[in-house]
Amino acid sequence: MKIDRPPTIALFPEASFGAALNCVGIAQALRDRGARPVFICHGGFSGVFADYGFQEYHLPAAGTPSDTANYWQDFIKRHLPHFDMSPIDQIETYVAPTWEAIVDTAVEAEAPLGQLLARIRPDVVVLDNVVMFPAIAAAGCPWVRVVSCAETELPDAAVPPYLSGLAAADEAGRRAFEARYLAATEKVHARFNAFRAETGLKPLPRGQFLEASPDLNLLLTPTIVKYERKVPLDAERFFYLEGCVRSEAPFQIPDFPRNKGPLVYVSFGSLGALDVKLIQRMLDVFAGLPARFLVNVGGMRDAYEAVPDNVHLDAWFPQPSVVQKSDLFIHHGGNNSFCEALYFGTPSLIMPYCWDGHDNARRAEETGVGRRLDRARWTPEDLSAAILGLLGDEAMRERLAANGEAMRRRPGTARAADAILSLVTNVPSKVRG
Amino acid sequence: MPSVVKLPRKNHLDLAQRILEVARQQGMRPGAHLPEQQLATLCNVSRTPIRAALKVLAERGVATRESDAGYRLAVDLSLPADFDSGLPRAEEAALADAILRDRAARRLGGTITVTELMRRYNADRRTVLKAVLSLTDDDILQRAPGQSWVFRPIPDSPQSIAASFEYRLLLEPAAVLVPGFQLDGVKAAALRHGMEALLSRPDSEFGTREFQRLDIEFHRLIAQGCANPFIADALAGHLRLRELPGHAGSVNVFRLRQSTQEHLGILDNLEARQYEVAADLLKVHLRLSGNQRPQAANRGAPPLQGLIRRLV
Structure with a gap:
């Protein structure tokens, strides 16, 4: 007898609240449709997804809690002054070192992630990150890229460079930013491409760390702030979600001693x-x-x-x-x-x-x-x-x-869930698409 | 400048609450006579303050006055409605609440003086002193040298909230396991009604404050049922801190529903006198509720659990 089991969707957000909570919204909509969303996450996010009622699988955390506390003390001391700089001056001080750390996370996660995916055997993997994890491409199921950063994350000649804070029309600014960005990230990019080659993935163009998914790509970008692209994105593979907002408990406004005004x-x-x-x-x-x-x-x-x-x-x-x-x-x-x-x-x-x-x-x-x-x-x-x-x-x-x-x-969470479930073959009848 | 409006005297309000407690224990139904002399004996006071307290209850619609027969109970105390919190706050109690609210929001520093409070709240010395002494009685304030008071630690930071859960994990299951645990059946039934009503609401109408009230009442019920008076007192004192503003961490509806269902499961076992099962479920419930989010997270960085020292 064939078992009519709900499809398992493995969501793998990066270890930041933006991506994590964005994926919670998508997972809530997937659950409403009868699917079984599960989370793969950094050990430091333990309990965050369970509190919303989702099964968690943890990647092993490197270092002790004391190492992490020291890391953050150093991080704040080193980077708070950098946050006062202009975007172009953050390239060497903050952006390039952050790419180094991000690539480290991808390399460290590769083996445990591959093992986890083999255990979970998901029907679809949803990746909400800025870097590729080759184990996902090797998981044997469709994978979805969620672009939860600004639309600039997907390059185009009519869209300002990612992280530049520039206007689309600022050509001189674009040239200056791109030159410094590519130079500063050259070393880490070469290291990442070498890692990809070891896992059988093709190299990515300079400055890029994550490819589009061949199956489905979801952008949060609402129409009101969308750019006119020189080369429009392929509508078959790229969906605009118009935001992706999770559901939380109603908020009760506290009592202020001065309780007036907006x-x-x-x-x-x-x-x-x-x-x-x-x-x-x-x-x-x-x-x-x-x-x-x-x-x-x-x-x-x-x-x-x-x-x-x-x-x-x-x-x-x-x-x-x-x-x-x-x-x-x-x-x-x-x-x-x-x-x-x-x-x-x-x-x-x-x-x-x-x-x-x-x-x-x-x-x-x-x-x-x-x-x-x-x-x-x-x-x-x-x-x-x-x-x-x-x-x-x-x-x-x-x-x-x-x-x-x-x-x-039509909330983005619902659009995302429907699009993700459209990738699942043999969806059981009780799962609403 | 924040001020506190003129309100009933605290002793009359305390007595009104005590009368409701007695009526509950006696299983009084709506329409039951509230005999002044009997209440005075049970509350260990004279008839004059009982009469004033009954007047407060009548003003709130909790009792009705009949010229010849005195007062009668007007409400069903076995239902979940929170008649106690519907009572007005005494002037000094309202001031104590304002002090706590402002401390939680760090509008007040860790050390306060009566003069500072009189100025801030436009209140007289007597009222301020009463409020300060009631907070001292509750172990929230501590007398410091000179004319100042110091706030004792309250669970309002990630570390102190974790410490509070650790303390409760030690004591609450133990409170259930001490031989002689006695569940207050009337309160348990009222709580059950309240929790079931909360669970029946859709997510968009889920009352987080109502959850918080029922949660505190549920854990207080466990403390009150403990046969060991020292454990009961220690827990009651600590649970009082959970009512303070600044303590409540917002949690999503899924977890609040799950938590309410856990309360009901524990209640089922307490009513069935399955105390060991109830204690185990209580442990699981506290462990799940004590879970905390990372304090900081950023791409490429390991999420931070616990606090970071102030650097700037």
């Missing part, structure tokens, strides 16, 4: 929460504004004193539910945060640190869905003006509200 949510992600100096400067400005502020400070709550009466600090917020109730979202330009703001029709004030945050900040300004503020160079007057300007921009608010409504009509 609600502003501030989160720079777990990395940005470590920058106490920046957030403290911002709190001093918030104190004088006629609004209420929810501020994500991660585990750093004890670093703050005399917090203003219109500010509420917390270690973690159920972000989608908070953004839904907010009048403005101040964030670092992480693509998940940016897409959540668009999904709920909330304007963004983007203060980017690094990576594609620069690209999203530029794009928000170009497309009129928010503003950009240099995190290292602002005065209290600049920050006040940006916040009050966005809160008072009724035209932007109306446009974003209409766009959010359209995005919510």
Whole structure:
């Protein structure tokens, strides 16, 4: 007798909250359709996916918790000053060293990942990362690439270079950025191609670390911020999800001693929460504004004193539910945060640190869905003006509200789940496609 | 400047809550007579404060007054409605809440003085002192040299929350296993109703505050049932800290539902007097609930569990 088992979809997000929680949204939609989503993750994310009700398989973590704590102390000491630099000056200081670390993770994961995939025997693998893991290509099933960074991650002559924060029309800027980027990443790229060759994969063009999937590629990019590409993406293999927002518990707004005014949510992600100096400067400005502020400070709550009466600090917020109730979202330009703001029709004030945050900040300004503020160079007057300007921009608010409504009509999580399940052969009848 | 509105006296409110507790224990049904003298004896006070407390209950619709027969119970105490929290807060209790809220949000520093609090909350010295002393009684504040008080550690950071779960893992299963555990059947039934009602709601209407209230009540029920008074006291004191603002970590609906189902499973076994099974399930429940997210994550970096020292 043939067993009618639900298809197993193995989701493998990189060890960052953006990709992890984006995949949670897709997994929730897959589960709703009767599939069996499971997660492959770094040991440090233990329990994150289980809390949403998903089976986890862990890759072995290198080093002890104490090694990790020391790593982060060094990371912050070394890189916080780099986050004040322009995108082009981050190439050698932050971007190239990060690519070295990313390639290390791919090399270390190869053998255990291959063993895990052989055990799980998934029907489809979903990879949400910026680097290729050859074991996935060898898993013997279709694989999906989720492009959860900005659209710039997929190169095109009409799209600014990835991580550059440039405007599409800035040709001189493009040439200068690309030259430095390719030079700085040449060594790590050669190392990665050599590793690929050992596993039987073809080399990738200079500057690229992940190929498109031959089966399916999912981009978070909503239409409102999409670029006109010189060479359009193949519609058979590339799907735009219009954001990809997970479901969280309804958020109940806390009681503020000064309980009046619009609600502003501030989160720079777990990395940005470590920058106490920046957030403290911002709190001093918030104190004088006629609004209420929810501020994500991660585990750093004890670093703050005399917090203003219109500010509420917390270690973690159920972000989608908070953004839904907010009048403005101040964030670092992480693509998940940016897409959540668009999904709920909330304007963004983007203060980017690094990576594609620069690209999203530029794009928000170009497309009129928010503003950009240099995190290292602002005065209290600049920050006040940006916040009050966005809160008072009724035209932007109306446009974003209409766009959010359209995005919510067919959520990206549902589009992603349907597209992924279309790759499964012999889908059981009880699994809704 | 934050201020606290004029509210009923704390002793009358405490007594009103005590009357509800007595009525529950006596299994009183709606319409039951609330005899002043009997309540005064059971609560160990005179009839005058009992009369004032009954008036507070009548103002909240929990009791009704009949001119000749005195007061009657107006509600069904076996249902999950939270009549106790529906009572108004006393002035000093409301001030204590505001102090805790502002400490959790780091609007107040780790050390406070009465003068500072009088200025901040526009309150008189007597009210502030009462609020401070009640927080001291709850082991939240500690007297420091001079005219200042210091906040004791509360579970509001990843490390202190982990320590709190460690403590509860040691004591809560033990509380169930001490011979003589007694489950309060009336409260258990009310809790069961409440949890089942919560589970019946769709995700979009799932009340996280309602979950938190039921969660605290459930674990308090276990502490109260313990036959060893020292363990019961230690747990009750610690559980009080879980009610504080700043403690509640937001969790997704899936886990909150799962957690509620775990509560119901433990309750089933406590009611069936399967104490060893209940204690084992309680351990599993606490281990799952104590799970924490990494404090920092970034591409190419190992996710960080635990805290990082302040560098900037």
